[in-house]
Amino acid sequence: MSLFSVPLLQIPLGQIAVSAMKTLPLLLTTAVGISVISLGSCSTTPKAAYTSSEASPEGELFGNYLAGLYASHVEDAQSRAKYFTQAFRGDPSNAGLGRRAITSAITAADFDLATKLARDVKKIGAGEPMSNAVLGMYDFKQGRLDSALNSFNIETADLTVSLMMKLMQAWAQQGSGDTEGARTTLKTLPGGSYFSKFGLLQLGELELSEGNYDAALTALEELDAQNADTMELEMVLAKARVLDAKGDKAAALKYIEDYSEENGTFETGPIVAFINTLKSGGALEGPRTAQQNAARALTESSFGFFVKARAFDVAEVFLRLATELDPDFDKARMWTGEILAYNKRDDEALKMLRSVPESSPYWVSAKLTESLFFSTRDRDAEALAVLENLDRKQPSFVSRGALGRAYLIKEDYEKALPFYEALIESLTEEELKADPTNLFLRGVAYTETQQWDAAKADFQRVLSYDPDHSDALNYLGYTWVDRGENLTEAFEMIRRALELEPNSGAITDSLGWAHYKLGEYEKARLLLEDAVVLSPDSATIIDHLGDVYYKLGRKREAGYQWERALDYDPTEKERRNIRAKLKGGLYAVKAAP
Numbered sequence: 168m169s170l171f172s173v174p175l176l177q178i179p180l181g182q183i184a185v186s187a188m189k190t191l192p193l194l195l196t197t198a199v200g201i202s203v204i205s206l207g208s209c210s211t212t213p214k215a216a217y218t219s220s221e222a223s224p225e226g227e228l229f230g231n232y233l234a235g236l237y238a239s240h241v242e243d244a245q246s247r248a249k250y251f252t253q254a255f256r257g258d259p260s261n262a263g264l265g266r267r268a269i270t271s272a273i274t275a276a277d278f279d280l281a282t283k284l285a286r287d288v289k290k291i292g293a294g295e296p297m298s299n300a301v302l303g304m305y306d307f308k309q310g311r312l313d314s315a316l317n318s319f320n321i322e323t324a325d326l327t328v329s330l331m332m333k334l335m336q337a338w339a340q341q342g343s344g345d346t347e348g349a350r351t352t353l354k355t356l357p358g359g360s361y362f363s364k365f366g367l368l369q370l371g372e373l374e375l376s377e378g379n380y381d382a383a384l385t386a387l388e389e390l391d392a393q394n395a396d397t398m399e400l401e402m403v404l405a406k407a408r409v410l411d412a413k414g415d416k417a418a419a420l421k422y423i424e425d426y427s428e429e430n431g432t433f434e435t436g437p438i439v440a441f442i443n444t445l446k447s448g449g450a451l452e453g454p455r456t457a458q459q460n461a462a463r464a465l466t467e468s469s470f471g472f473f474v475k476a477r478a479f480d481v482a483e484v485f486l487r488l489a490t491e492l493d494p495d496f497d498k499a500r501m502w503t504g505e506i507l508a509y510n511k512r513d514d515e516a517l518k519m520l521r522s523v524p525e526s527s528p529y530w531v532s533a534k535l536t537e538s539l540f541f542s543t544r545d546r547d548a549e550a551l552a553v554l555e556n557l558d559r560k561q562p563s564f565v566s567r568g569a570l571g572r573a574y575l576i577k578e579d580y581e582k583a584l585p586f587y588e589a590l591i592e593s594l595t596e597e598e599l600k601a602d603p604t605n606l607f608l609r610g611v612a613y614t615e616t617q618q619w620d621a622a623k624a625d626f627q628r629v630l631s632y633d634p635d636h637s638d639a640l641n642y643l644g645y646t647w648v649d650r651g652e653n654l655t656e657a658f659e660m661i662r663r664a665l666e667l668e669p670n671s672g673a674i675t676d677s678l679g680w681a682h683y684k685l686g687e688y689e690k691a692r693l694l695l696e697d698a699v700v701l702s703p704d705s706a707t708i709i710d711h712l713g714d715v716y717y718k719l720g721r722k723r724e725a726g727y728q729w730e731r732a733l734d735y736d737p738t739e740k741e742r743r744n745i746r747a748k749l750k751g752g753l754y755a756v757k758a759a760p
Contacts (some may be wrong), residue, residue, distance in 0.1 A: 235251040235267070239271075248268070248272045251267050251268040254268070255284065262291045265284060266295060269281050269297050269301055272284060273484050278305070282301060282302065284301075285298035285299075289302065296321070296332070299323075300318070300328050304335060304492065307458060307492065308458060308492055312457075313343065318332075319335055320336065327481055331484075331488070334356075334464040335461045335488075336352055337373070338457040338460045341457055353369045353370045361471070365467070365468060367386050367387070368395070368402060369464055371384075371386040387402055387406045397475070406422060407423045411450065419451070423438060427439075435528070436532065437528040461489075465489040465499075466489045469483075474506070482506060483506050486506070497527040500520075500522050501520065503519050504519035504537075508520070508540045513540075521533075531557065531561055538550045538551075554566065557569075568586070568605065571586030571590065574586070584616060587605055587608055591606060603629040606628060607629045609625050610625030610629070610642070611642065614642070622646075623643065627643070630643070637667040637668045637674065641664040644660030644677070644681075645657070645677040651684075658678075661678045672701030673702060675697050676694070679692075679694030679715075680695070683718070688715055688719050691715045692715050695712040695715055706733070706734075706736060709729075710737065710741060710744075710745055713729040713732065714753060717752065725753070729749050732745055733746075
């Protein structure tokens with residue numbers, strides 16, 4: 168039946184946040200005043216013209232350019248780098264084309280090629296920003312800090328590349344002993360509000376690296392006062408490291424445990440790793456190199472800003488530079504894997520996600536992303552196997568929630584139920600009130616396993632916490648109608664759910680189906696036709712519309728809707744019933760009213 172106002176896959180998995188947005192071109196317009204930015208744009212097309220149908224240098228140039236564009240369209244990073252490089256070789260004075268070749272090489276993780284291209288582009292004009300960023304990064308990685316700073320110090324109006332270079336510049340300055348210069352760089356980052364706050368986070372890290380613990384705390388507390396939510400976790404981890412470095416392990420442990428408790432008690436990730444280290448008497452992460460700090464700065468800004476601005480290609484370039492500077496930084500690898508998975512670069516995504524070791528605090532997140540990767544590609548068995556392995560090796564609230572959700576999506580309610588029972592058993596009353604999602608989903612599992620009294624109790628408990636929980640209103644109201652119980656209250660519940668979610672095809676379907684069950688077929692038709700418009704790819708809703716057409720004597724239209732429903736992935740039970748109706752009419756289904 169059509170009972171959810173949102174699909175199960177759209178209900179958040181606790182702390183998991185995997186992007187599900189369309190990739191934009193390499194152009195970013197931000198809300199903080201950053202103008203149009205392009206990391207890989209080619210402002211000029213190749214300077215050539217066709218003169219004949221025969222192969223010619225000009226023809227090869229345009230062929231390579233178009234092949235590169237097509238490779239970009241199909242997310243073939245290796246081919247994109249190959250063809251844009253060949254195009255640049257055919258038009259070696261075109262700095263814009265060289266820039267596109269450089270960024271393509273970066274996203275193909277071919278830094279030898281990117282560096283060679285950057286040298287060639289720099290010969291055209293010293294001011295091309297991407298070539299300077301890459302050459303500076305190469306020298307920075309090799310420890311040639313003076314040469315790196317020469318590249319990073321070149322000013323550019325390209326704000327994205329300027330930010331990239333300034334973040335690396337600050338840490339190259341710190342590494343070369345110019346701490347005051349690094350402070351100035353971090354305090355004057357371009358890019359508006361986000362990067363002003365981000366500069367404070369980096370300043371805290373800088374002062375920590377220099378052993379200036381009070382100054383580090385001052386910078387982090389100033390950041391905290393500015394409500395920098397997107398940086399909160401890193402700010403907390405940095406402050407704990409400062410307290411630990413000062414020799415106050417007790418204060419560091421209390422601070423991070425309080426944060427964990429206030430945010431639902433972390434079971435996995437760096438917060439837990441810090442707590443365990445402090446409890447065992449060990450020291451938190453030791454001194455970082457300048458390159459490691461730069462890698463972290465690029466990583467955090469990548470996801471904290473560019474992914475949130477939906478500039479995924481820009482974010483990938485930042486992350487690729489980060490992993491080149493620090494190949495062992497698991498967080499950068501995990502997030503690169505997420506972007507690759509979203510862009511359907513499947514082999515690259517799996518390789519990157521699986522490179523995060525089990526010992527890493529980011530391993531659980533990498534496994535959850537891998538499972539989601541398989542799920543979104545209809546490889547459910549593999550998705551489930553990843554979660555089962557995760558739960559065996561590192562069982563937690565997160566792994567249980569993910570497994571419960573996976574079984575619900577597979578409609579294996581018998582297997583889902585124990586996970587939700589365990590989840591709810593582990594939650595306090597206050598936690599359930601704050602988020603009754605798991606209680607609602609246990610009610611779903613109880614319903615589908617014919618334990619109606621338990622299910623009803625869960626739905627009513629959800630509504631006692633949140634009277635406007637639209638899914639609980641819809642589910643309980645619909646089920647009462649289906650059972651012929653409490654009809655007045657049931658209709659009020661469904662109508663209230665529809666008021667809360669007026670564009671929900673699922674809830675509109677529920678109200679229409681309720682009228683159908685009462686024999687009010689014309690009212691049902693109007694609602695079900697609206698529901699199909701709102702949710703045009705729902706097999707359940709299309710099937711229901713076919714049923715009401717049949718009741719109204721419109722049997723040819725009923726058959727057409729049933730045929731259509733088969734194209735939209737119905738459940739096995741729905742598929743059997745639809746085929747029976749197509750063969751023998753509505754009453755060929757035993758349960759037909």
